[in-house]
Amino acid sequence: MSEQGKAMCEAGVPEEFAELRSTLAENQAMLGALFADVDIMRHRVFENAQNQGLRFCVYFSDGVCDSMLLGEHVIKPLILARDLPQPPKMLYEAVRDYVELTGEIKETTDVQEIVDSITYGDTLLLVEGSATGLIINNKGFGLRGISEPEGEKVLQGPREGFTEGLMTNLSMLRRRLRTHQLKFKMHTLGRQSKTGVCIAYMGNIVNQDILQEVERRLGRMDIDAVLDAGYITEFIAESSWLGIHTVGATERPDVVAGRLLEGRIAIFVDGSPVVLTAPYLFVEHLQSAEDYYVGNLYASYNRILRSVSFLATITVPAAFVAIMGFHHELLPTGLMLTFTTARQNVPLPTALECLLLLVFFDFLREAGVRTPGYVGQAVGFVGGIVIGQAAVEAHLIAAPVVIVVAFTGITIIVVPRLTMTCLMARYGLLLLASVIGLLGLVLGLAVLMIHVIQLRSFGIPVLMPSGKLGMQDTFVRPRWPRVLTRPGFLSENRVRAGGGES
Numbered sequence: 480m481s482e483q484g485k486a487m488c489e490a491g492v493p494e495e496f497a498e499l500r501s502t503l504a505e506n507q508a509m510l511g512a513l514f515a516d517v518d519i520m521r522h523r524v525f526e527n528a529q530n531q532g533l534r535f536c537v538y539f540s541d542g543v544c545d546s547m548l549l550g551e552h553v554i555k556p557l558i559l560a561r562d563l564p565q566p567p568k569m570l571y572e573a574v575r576d577y578v579e580l581t582g583e584i585k586e587t588t589d590v591q592e593i594v595d596s597i598t599y600g601d602t603l604l605l606v607e608g609s610a611t612g613l614i615i616n617n618k619g620f621g622l623r624g625i626s627e628p629e630g631e632k633v634l635q636g637p638r639e640g641f642t643e644g645l646m647t648n649l650s651m652l653r654r655r656l657r658t659h660q661l662k663f664k665m666h667t668l669g670r671q672s673k674t675g676v677c678i679a680y681m682g683n684i685v686n687q688d689i690l691q692e693v694e695r696r697l698g699r700m701d702i703d704a705v706l707d708a709g710y711i712t713e714f715i716a717e718s719s720w721l722g723i724h725t726v727g728a729t730e731r732p733d734v735v736a737g738r739l740l741e742g743r744i745a746i747f748v749d750g751s752p753v754v755l756t757a758p759y760l761f762v763e764h765l766q767s768a769e770d771y772y773v774g775n776l777y778a779s780y781n782r783i784l785r786s787v788s789f790l791a792t793i794t795v796p797a798a799f800v801a802i803m804g805f806h807h808e809l810l811p812t813g814l815m816l817t818f819t820t821a822r823q824n825v826p827l828p829t830a831l832e833c834l835l836l837l838v839f840f841d842f843l844r845e846a847g848v849r850t851p852g853y854v855g856q857a858v859g860f861v862g863g864i865v866i867g868q869a870a871v872e873a874h875l876i877a878a879p880v881v882i883v884v885a886f887t888g889i890t891i892i893v894v895p896r897l898t899m900t901c902l903m904a905r906y907g908l909l910l911l912a913s914v915i916g917l918l919g920l921v922l923g924l925a926v927l928m929i930h931v932i933q934l935r936s937f938g939i940p941v942l943m944p945s946g947k948l949g950m951q952d953t954f955v956r957p958r959w960p961r962v963l964t965r966p967g968f969l970s971e972n973r974v975r976a977g978g979g980e981s
Contacts, residue, residue, distance in 0.1 A: 492513065492590055492591045492594060496509050496512070496513060496590050497589070497590055497591075498588050498589070498590060498610065499588050499590065499593075499605070499610045499611065499612055500610055501608060501609060501610045502607065502608070503524065503534060503536050503605055503606075503607045506536070506605050506612075507522065507524075507536065509590070510522070510538055510593075510603075513590070513594065519540055519541040519542055520538070520539075520540055520541070520597070521538070521539055521540070521541050522536060522537065522538045522539075523536065523537050523554070524536045525537075525554060525557070525558060526558070527557060527558060527560060527563060528558050528559060529560070529561050529562070529563075530563065530565075532565070533563055533565070533570070533606070533607070534606070534607040535557055535604060535605065535606055535607070536604075536605045537549065537553060537554065537602055537603065537604050537605075538593075538597055538602065538603040538605070539597065539601075539602040539603070539617075540597055540598055540600065542620065543598075543599065543600035543618065543619065543620040544600050544601070544602055544617060544618065544619050545600075545617045545618065545619025546619070547619075548617040548619065549602055549615075549617055552617070553602060553604065553615060553617070557574065567606060567608045567609035567611070568609075570606055570609070571586065571606065571609060571611060571613065574604070574606070574613065575613065583615075583616035584613055584614070584615055584616070585613070585614045586611055586612070586613060586614075587611070587612055587613075587614055588610055588611055588612070592614070593612060593614065595673050596614045598673075599618065599673075600617070600618030600619060600620055601614050601615060601616055601617065601618065602614070602615045602617055603615075622642055622643055622644040622647060623642050623643055624642070625639055625640065625642055625647070625651075626638075626640055627639070627640050628640035628641075628730035628731060628752070630730070630895070631729065631730055631731050631734075631768060633767075633768055633769040633772065634769065635769060635772045635773055636733070636768060636769055636771075636772035637731070637732070637733045639651060639731070639732055639733075640730045640731060640732075640752065641730045641731070641732060641752040641753070641754060642752055643749075643750050643751060643752055644749075645675050645677060645747055645748070645749035645750075648732075648747055648752075648754065649663060649677060649679070649747060651732040652679060652732055652735055652736060652739075652745075655732060655733065655736040656681075656736055656739065656740075658681075660681050660682045660683045660684070661679065661680075661681060661682075661739070662679065662680055662681070662682045663677050663678070663679050664677065664678040664679075664694075665677050666678065666697060666698075668697070668700055668702070668705045668711070669702060669703060669704045669705040670701075670702070670703050670704075671703045671704050672703070672704035672705055672706065674704070674705040674706070674748060674749050674750065675748075675749035676697065676705070676711070676746065676747065676748055676749070677746070677747040678690075678693065678694065678697070678744060678745070678746055678747075679735075679739065679744070679745040679746075679747060680739060680743075680744045680745070681739050681740065681742070683972055684739075684740065684741075684742045684965065684970045684972050685742055685743075685744060685970065686742055686969055686970055686971070688938070689744065689757070689758065689937050689938070689939075689969075690744060692937050692938065693715065693744050693746070693757060693937065696714065696715040697711070697714075697715065697746075699714075700714045700715075702714075705748060706750065706751075707748065707750070707751045707753065708728065708746070708748045708751045708753040708754065708755050709751075709753070711746060711748060711755060712726050712728070712755060715755075715757070716936075717934060717935055717936060719930070719934055720903075720930070721900050721903050721904065721927065721930055721931070722899035722900045722902075722903050723761065723764075723897075723900050723931065723934060723941065724759055724764070724896065725757075725758070725759055725934065725935070725936040725937075725941060726755050726756070726757050726759050726936070727743075727755065727756035727757065727759035727763060728753050728754070728755055728756075729753070729754055729756065729768075730752050730753055730754070731768055733768060734756075734768050735754050735756065737771065738756045740965075740975075741965050741966055741969055741970070742965055742966065742969030742970030742972075743756050743757060743758065743969065744756065744757050757936060757937050758936035758937045758938075758939040758969070759936050759941070760936065760939070760941050760942070760943055761931060761934075761941040761942055762953050762954065764789075764894065764896045764897050764900075765782055765785040765786055765789065765894065765954070766782060767781070767785075770782065770956050771956070775956045775957060775958045775959075778956040779954070779955040779956050782954050782955065782956065783954065783955075784893065785893050785894050786954060788890035788891075788893035788894055789890075789893075789894045789897055789901065791886070791887070791890045792887050792890040792891045792894070792901045792905060793901055793904040793905045793908060794908060794920065794924070795883060795886060795887055795890075796833050796837065796883055796884065796887055796905060796908075796909050797905070797908035797909045797911070797912035797913075797919075797920045797923070798912065798917070798920060799829070799833065799879075799880075799883045800829050800830045800833055800909060800912050800913050801912040801913075801916040801917045801919070801920055802917075803818065803829045804828075804829055804830065804912075804913065804916065805915075805916030805917070806916055806917055817879075818877075818879050821877045821878045821879050822877045822879075824874040825874055825875070825876065825877045826874075826875075827875070827876075829877075829880065830909070830912075830913035832876055832877060832880045833880055833883065833884060833909060834906075834909065835876075836867075836876060836880060836881065836884040837884055837887070837905070837906070837909075839866070840884055840885075840887075840888045841902070844888070867881045867885070887905070904923075904927055907923055908920055908923040908924070911923045939968055939969070943966075943968055951963075951964065962975060963975055
């Protein structure tokens with residue numbers, strides 16, 4: 480079998496069905512064999528009212544094709560058309576140019592292209608005596624309406640969020656960046672799913688080396704189906720045992736537009752409301768879309784809170800266990816006596832108390848997320864209060880441990896993008912601190928810092944510092960009149976406003 484035949488077999492189209500035939504009967508038999516047991520695949524044979532020798536056939540997939548558009552703009556005009564030419568070539572030109580009322584029409588003889596188009600909502604029009612088919616764009620599948628993303632809500636700012644429709648998402652981005660420099664490159668990924676993927680970037684800003692690297696990593700993907708943007712993330716992102724993201728993900732068009740204007744690249748996936756952005760720096764975990772719609776002082780204060788929350792959620796339990804187990808002298812005498820009194824009659828060591836209670840709070844957090852609506856929030860609050868109080872009164876857990884774990888559970892909510900990183904680091908540091916005290920905590924933090932320093936996102940260090948070639952907008956957000964340049968490591972076109980560096 481030839482290489483072309485092998486490729487067709489892998490895609491699901493046998494080599495003997497590579498091209499259309501010249502008669503409707505042969506084409507119907509071929510398409511019937513290809514779509515055997517596909518009960519939603521429909522076809523209709525009809526004739527021109529004036530010349531019954533002109534026979535047509537349409538193939539379409541029920542549910543993903545607009546049947547009303549098909550009837551009014553395809554079938555009805557062909558039945559009522561007058562003085563259509565008889566030769567197939569002239570007939571196709573007349574149908575394409577004068578009869579069909581739909582916006583996009585494409586001629587083809589490739590059966591694989593026909594299969595891909597029909598299964599995505601297009602209609603195939605065949606004419607007796609011709610081995611050429613017309614693919615007519617009349618998709619009609621339903622999509623979720625535009626709404627605010629649940630995980631990225633803001634009190635002030637745009638409320639739009641991406642949907643599962645690729646073209647809808649691209650239109651939302653195009654509406655924000657009305658320039659010819661906004662580029663879209665389409666790709667198809669997945670042997671079976673044939674998922675549409677679009678790379679978006681600003682042609683006059685993007686770093687060409689990073690763009691080529693993104694396309695190279697996408698090009699080497701080999702998978703049956705791409706059902707969500709998360710599939711692509713695992714193929715193109717650098718791996719981190721700490722769970723740090725090196726590819727961004729957002730459902731907000733304004734966030735994508737802002738990142739493109741800094742020189743980043745966006746990856747849209749058909750069927751997914753999540754858009755990937757690259758490169759992605761560590762500091763972006765601590766930023767929010769709302770930071771750019773409120774005052775810079777308030778935004779900077781919130782970013783500092785997120786930074787403190789991240790450090791607290793990974794270190795407070797470990798520091799508490801280390802001090803209680805190895806370094807009592809670091810606490811004031813009164814505070815130490817209070818802790819000691821609270822631990823009377825508690826059978827478990829402090830490290831085991833913290834570990835069990837942290838795991839229990841993770842159970843509550845997961846239950847709250849998976850439970851629909853406001854019931855999930857009630858499960859988390861009521862469960863934590865009731866069970867925590869009962870455990871203290873039963874002398875199973877000391878009250879200070881409950882306070883420490885509750886504080887840790889609150890701070891992790893402040894940095895939702897770093898949840899996995901916080902969990903990995905928190906349990907690792909807790910284990911080290913329970914064995915060798917504060918020395919273990921310091922050693923663990925050193926290992927974490929070394930890992931983050933070595934981590935790259937498409938060749939860019941995730942801890943890229945601010946400065947002449949870095950970013951002005953990091954832990955502190957400056958006022959917009961002072962943001963004059965783009966990050967130098969992302970784009971050579973650094974000027975954003977008058978007076979900036981070239």
